[in-house]
Amino acid sequence: MNHPDALLALALIGTARGPLPTPGPDALAGAAAQVTRPDPEGTLLARAALHALAHAAGRRPDPPGDQPDPAPPETLPELPARAARHLPTVIRTPLLNEWLTLCAQGGWRVPHALLPDLLDHAATSYNSHLRPLLTPVLGERGHWLARLHPDWASLSPNPDSWEATTPAGREDLWRRLREHDPQAARELLQRRLDSERADTRRRLLTALLDTLTDDDHPLEPLLDTLTTDRSADTRTQACAALHRLPRSAQNARNAARLAALFGGTPPTPDDHATRDGLPDPPGQNTPALLAHLLAHTHPDTLLTALNTTPAALTALARQHDQLQPLAQNAVTTHHTPLAAALLTELPTHPQLLQVGPPETLAAAHTQAMNDRDLERLLTLLDPHPGPWTPDLSAALLTTLHATCPTRHHAAHTHRWEQLAELAATRAHPHTLHPGPLPDDATEWAPQTMGKLQATLDLRQQLWTDFGKERG
Amino acid sequence: MTPTPLTADAVLALAPDAASAQAARRLAAPGNWPTLNAPASSLWGECQGSGRTPYLTGVDLSGPAPTTPAFKCSCPSRKLPCKHALALLLLHATHADSFGQAAPPQSLQTWLDGRAARAATTTPVTAAPDPAAQAKRRAAREKKVSLGLDQLQTFLKDLIRDGLAHATARPYSDWDTQAARLVDAQAPGAARLVRQIPDHLSDPAALLAHLGRLYLLTEAWPRRDTLSGAQQADLRAALGFPIDSAGVLAGSGLQARWQVMGQSVTEEDTLSTRRTWLTSGDHTALLLDFSAAGRPFPPALPPGVTLQAEVCHAPGTVPQRALLRGEATPTRPEAPPPGLTLDALLDRHGAALALNPWLERTAHLTGPLHIVPGDPWHAQDHTGRLPMSGRNPTLLALSGGHPVTLYAEWNGETLTPLSALHAGTLHPLRAVSDA
Structure with missing residues (x-):
């Protein structure tokens, strides 16, 4: 045992229980031998101090270990400082989305020093x-950084690491693949979906529904098998996907059932009724069945099968008092011609307005602003992503100004504030400020308007600094 | 003249705490400020707060160095600088063109004039100390310290006689009582070391080393008259005697270009200590600021800045602790010297320890180093590697796995990077503790 260890051993049991160890022959132990005190405790402490200091002063670096591979060279230009300076201000605010979008639109990457906070x-x-x-x-x-950090790894999943990553990571991987190579994404689903856990399946099907196009017809066999899945969620999601693929067998069956219903012959019970989600009991000429078929058959399939026009289909639905299911159908399938036809019957249906022709929506906006109907404006504008057109933005700010809650009339204050908040992040940032509020405005109204203007100013600065044109 | 804006980083370094910095960022949009002006070497503005009347915020940049502004705000916050003052400085850094030239309102002008008037009059009006009374106070304190350290020595010897294996079984109150006695004996430095004993209980070798170091204090004090002046100063500093600021400032100073290399804050009980490291060639100066019970620190010298300043070192065998004499004016930065290898860093640290056995840490420019994440993180070069304290994602982001040069503290156990040299400029780092 070397001398420091021997000293430590004695210190642990106590000098009352053993003699001081004799220093060894090496130089340091020799120096320690010179250190003596009248009592063994003092001698031990003084010698221990000598050894500890010698150890600390003589320390050498530990042997080197493996180091991570360096990050690959950047392929994108770094975001200029004048745009990057805004990140600390907008991070953890609703404006971060716009900042990131502007950054991506310009083809820039975030400067290195700002990455950790963002991640x-x-x-x-x-x-x-x-x-x-x-x-x-x-x-x-x-x-590179995200992959090195356990908390961030899911933000940059490696395509080869499907097995290792979380359900959220798999969804992310799939969404990215979907963006770059839709065919590969479809093949991945066909190969993997069966063996995934319920949570991952739900996520992947949600991602599919978010990005479904007409090109996804090859997925029909897979979706068909899922309509008999154990999980009710999976069955619903699969039916919803098949509904949105106009040439699916499910749509064809539903169209045939509907044609039979309208032809006066109630559809005969068939093997597919359950998997197609028909209401019980099937085969009866019940309004429930009619409603289901009008809501869950792709409009294109319907129009072809019934050999009719959107306007005629709308009239037919009204005859049977089934406008709402058909409207739901037009919204789900984003079917603009059918939505346009339905809007003649349901001119204020908010979701139909979003799907219908833009000029009808614009007219609805104008109408709501003329009526100063803040509740309706909120319903119409909430699903409308920004940035809004300069005209709409200017008109809305004018409406906000004109409907400002006053000390005499403050009935709609909550809606007014919600609308102002919405306008702050969605309105076109180059919208002119409508001027000072009337003198009898409530005490906090100027503050709300001030916040709205401050946000628009900041966003205007963002656009300028990112080099985004006014358009 | 309109002062050159501080950089956003430099402004945020002035923040008394992270919450203020975050709040200031949110406020730093021109839209929140109906009025913004930057007349001669000051800034003022009105910020719409939650109340009806906006807050009136002023910043005086005419001070000795533009890096040490003074603040005034009509908001009720007790923080200094408050978020409004920080936001005003941030805005000046990022949106200088939004500032007008209008003169401040009367209340602010009075404050600015008052500051200017005070700066013009010379300050030394300290009463001449009574030498006799001073000597008496000093003798009384030394006697107290002697008694306290004597008791500590007995305590340490008792620990060793009974065996350290039994030390873990002692109640915490034992250590606290012993520490409290040393505080009463006016040896707060020794009290601190006693309070640290429980941290080492799980590692007997470290515990014995720690006790040995404490024991050295109790041996050195009674025979202090045999030590050199510098060694006595080391001993007094380790025992927690305050430095004699007037004496230090009356001594010789080093007038040079000093670069602010890094900053770190440690918290012990209710006292926070902020260390600011300056270097000039081979010289190092350590400026300390204290803040008790969560009160904010005085404004900091932002890392990366180079100052023309006169630094007076406190006496000691290893010149480290220092005070600034007079004004520090920002100046053109110099290219930093090359970094030390880790082996050379340990060499310097060892040489300093040989002079002052109680030295807690030294700071060095070291590199180029590879940063290796893991548990713990390591810094490594061709001479080997050293463990780092905490994690430092910003350092990893800046270096990207390529070698990087750091200004770092070494405390004998872990390397704490304070700033990184990146693309020719010094980038301050905040470590993330693993807790």
């Missing part, structure tokens, strides 16, 4: 829109 925020944020916005702007360094 930290994204990894802890519940905002699901953030992940896809982040991917294009992280740059090589950001992806």
Whole structure:
């Protein structure tokens, strides 16, 4: 045992229980031998101090270990400082989405020093829109960094790491693949979906529904098998996907059933009734069956099968008092011609207005503003992504100004504030300020308007600094 | 003249705490400020807060160095600077063109004039100390310290006689009582070391080393008269005697270009200590600021800045602790010297320890180093590697796995990076503790 260890051993049991160890022959032990005190405790402490200091002063670096491979060189240009300076201000605010979008639109990547804060925020944020916005702007360094950090790894999943990643990571991987190579994404689903856990399946099917196009008809066999799945969620999602694929067998069956109903012959019970989600009992000429078929058969399939026009189909639905299911159908399938026809019957249906022709929606906006109907404006504008057109933005700010709650009339204050908040992030940032509020405005109204203007100013600065034109 | 804006980083370094910095960022949009003006070497503006009348915020940039502004705000916050003052400075850094030239309102002008008037009059009006009374106070304190350290020595010897294996079984109150006695004996430095004993209970070798170091204090004090002046100063500093600021400032100073290399804050009980490291060639100066019970620190010198300043070192065998004499004016930065290898860093640290056995840490420019994440993180070069304290994602983001040069503290156990040299500029780092 060397001398320091022997000293430590004695210190542990106590000098009352053993003699001081004799220093060895080496130089340091020799120096320690010179250190003596009248009592063994003092001698031990003084010698221990000598050894500890010699040890600390003589320390050498530990042998080197493996180091991570360096990050690959960047392929995108770094975001200029004048735009990057805004990130600390907008991070953890609703404006972060717009900042990230502007960054991606310009083809830039986030400067290295800002990456940790951004990744930290994204990894802890519940905002699901953030992940896809982040991917294009992280740059090589950001992806490299995310993979090295356990908390961030899910923000940059490696395509080869499907097995290792979380359900959220798999969804993210699939969404990215879907963006770059839809065919490969379809093949991945066909290969993998069966063996995934329920949670991952739900996520992947949700991602599919978010991005479904007409090109996805090859997925029909897979979706067909899922309509008899054990999980009710999966069955519903599969039926919803098949409904949105106009040439699916499910749509064809539903169209045939509907044609039979309208032809006066009630459809005969068939093997597919359950998997197609028909209401019980099937085969009866009940309004429930009619409602289901009008809501769950792709409009294109319907129009072809019944050999009719959107206007005639709308009239038919009204005859049977089934306008709402048909409207639901037009909304689900984003069918603009049918929505346009239905709007003649249901001119205020908010979702139909979103799907219908833009000029009808614009007219509805104008109408609501003329009526100063804030409740309706909120319903119409909430699903309308920004930035809004300059005309709509200017008109809305004027409406907000004109409907400002006053000390005499403050009935709609909550709606007014909600609308102002919505306008702050969605309105076109180059919208002119409508001027000072009337003198009898409530005490906090100027503050709300001030906040709205401050946000618009900041966004205007953002656009300028990102080099985005007014258009 | 309109002062050159501080950089946003430099402004945020002035924040008393992270919450203020975050709040200031949110406020730093021109839209929140109906009025913004930057007349001669000051800034003022009105910020719409939650109340009806906006807050009136002023910043005086005419001070000795533009890096040490003074603040005034009509908001009720007790923080200094408050979020409004920080936001005003941030805005000046990012949106200088939004500032007008209008003169401030009367209340602010009075404050600015008052500051200017005070700066013009010379300050030394300290009463001449009574040498006799001073000597008496000093003797009384030394006697108290002697008694306290004597008791500590007995305590340490008792620990060793009974065996350290039994030390873990002692109640915490034992250590606290012993520490409290040393505080009463006016040896707060020794009290601190006693309070640290429980941290080492799980590692007997470290515990014995720690006790040995404490024991050295109790041996050195009674025979302090045999030590050199510098060694006595080391001993007094380790025992927690305050430095004699007037004496230090009356001594010789080093007038040079000093670069602010890094900053770190440690918290012990209710006292926070902020260390600011300056270097000039081979010289190092350590400026300390204290804040008790969560009160904010005085404004900091932002890392990366180079100052023309006169630094007076407190006496000691290893010149480290220092005070600034007079004004520090920002100046053109110099290219930093090359970094030390880790082996050379340990060499310097060892040489300093040989002079002052109680030295807690040294700071060095070291690199180029590879940063290796893991548990713990390591810094490594061709001479080997050293463990780092905490995690430092910003450092990893800046280096990208390529070698990087750091300004870092070494405390004998872990390397704490304070700033990184990135693309020719010093980038301050905040470590993330693993807790």
